[in-house]
Amino acid sequence: MEAIEKALSFIIEIEKLKDVQRKTKPVGLNRFENSAEHSWHACLCALILKDYSNDPIDINRVLKMLLIHDLGEIDAGDTIIYSSETNEAKTKEKKGLERLLSLLPGSMNIELMKLWEEFESGETADARFAKAIDRIPPLLHNIYGEGHSWKQYGITKDQIFSLNARIGKGSEKLWSEISSMLEGAIKDGILK
Amino acid sequence: MEAIEKALSFIIEIEKLKDVQRKTKPVGLNRFENSAEHSWHACLCALILKDYSNDPIDINRVLKMLLIHDLGEIDAGDTIIYSSETNEAKTKEKKGLERLLSLLPGSMNIELMKLWEEFESGETADARFAKAIDRIPPLLHNIYGEGHSWKQYGITKDQIFSLNARIGKGSEKLWSEISSMLEGAIKDGILK
Ligand SMILES: [Ca+2]
Numbered sequence: 001m002e003a004i005e006k007a008l009s010f011i012i013e014i015e016k017l018k019d020v021q022r023k024t025k026p027v028g029l030n031r032f033e034n035s036a037e038h039s040w041h042a043c044l045c046a047l048i049l050k051d052y053s054n055d056p057i058d059i060n061r062v063l064k065m066l067l068i069h070d071l072g073e074i075d076a077g078d079t080i081i082y083s084s085e086t087n088e089a090k091t092k093e094k095k096g097l098e099r100l101l102s103l104l105p106g107s108m109n110i111e112l113m114k115l116w117e118e119f120e121s122g123e124t125a126d127a128r129f130a131k132a133i134d135r136i137p138p139l140l141h142n143i144y145g146e147g148h149s150w151k152q153y154g155i156t157k158d159q160i161f162s163l164n165a166r167i168g169k170g171s172e173k174l175w176s177e178i179s180s181m182l183e184g185a186i187k188d189g190i191l192k
Numbered sequence: 193m194e195a196i197e198k199a200l201s202f203i204i205e206i207e208k209l210k211d212v213q214r215k216t217k218p219v220g221l222n223r224f225e226n227s228a229e230h231s232w233h234a235c236l237c238a239l240i241l242k243d244y245s246n247d248p249i250d251i252n253r254v255l256k257m258l259l260i261h262d263l264g265e266i267d268a269g270d271t272i273i274y275s276s277e278t279n280e281a282k283t284k285e286k287k288g289l290e291r292l293l294s295l296l297p298g299s300m301n302i303e304l305m306k307l308w309e310e311f312e313s314g315e316t317a318d319a320r321f322a323k324a325i326d327r328i329p330p331l332l333h334n335i336y337g338e339g340h341s342w343k344q345y346g347i348t349k350d351q352i353f354s355l356n357a358r359i360g361k362g363s364e365k366l367w368s369e370i371s372s373m374l375e376g377a378i379k380d381g382i383l384k
Contacts, residue, residue: 004244004365004366004369005369007240007241008332008369010240011233011236011237011240011241011328011329011332012219012332012336014233014236015218015219015220015221015233016220017229017232018218018221018225018229018233019218019220019221026207026210026211027204027207028207028208028211029207029210029211033210034229036228036229036232036233037209037210037226037228037229037232039232040209040228040229040231040232040235040259041203041206041207041210041228043232043235043255043259044203044206044259044260045203047256047259048199048202048203048296048300049199049203052196060252060255063235063252063255063256063259064239064255067232067235067236067239067255068236104240108240136203137203140200140203140204144204173196174196177196177197177200
């Protein structure tokens, strides 16, 4: 197959991310979100919120990370973060991403796999910020959506505060803002 | 309102793009695409296909253009390109984008409006490539989906070839590849 045909076959294969259902509903919508539209939203969140990063970041690398960060879910599915940050789930996602990237021509697969690994490790400033951004939309969905997925999965306020405190590693300012919104959700009785 | 609160209100408002229905169905899915997941797909298409641009481009600017290119549809809705490239439709989209961007803090609104205007004008190399990329997924949806929206809207092969030839302004190589796929669709009887 020619390089251009390979690239187009990848482009068709990744359409499947539009069929991966997540655990929260977008604000105002009465259906679950899919991982493709989430990836778009995360990218725009990063662009709009970039100045709140703790450390200097390269927003262009952050955007690329967020564009590809969920591709492994095409094979592995989406899993709720409160119960599933297991090695097994991560290995499944990585294998899924490898399969997809193997469709690409040239060395683009290596470049994108490295970027995904950097995101997953969460050690560089770019990855810390990208991971912080990735956490924000599902929290907003719950805060503005009667805590629907918190209720469905029986997630407590302690779990939410301890797991999401990591947002602060990418952006103290965002975590402080989100924390007060979560406190508001507790007052409103939608988070217990 | 503080800047961070303004930014978050924008982030919530743009969720509505996930509810804007387009005219084609993603390959393999039995539902119409929305403009948010399309925007993600277009970004990844651009990243993967960037080396096929006729002229040197700044892929980071192209990605930002594609992230925001459809935001005006939140107020204006999506319109099929074969019948609706009217000034009226474009004015409606621009007004919609202005309303959204006015939610943003600082001067980000000016920066993003400029980028959108550049995209719409389609004159710079970055905009020509971004616009070429934007045309590709709906063609693939039809080619791999029995020409579903061509049939629904009674679009002929002449219309398709004349309107999409503009892909060549951004990438001769991509237009040549897509053209032969369209010729294949004619042979297969799904395009008349
Ligand atoms: Ca459009």
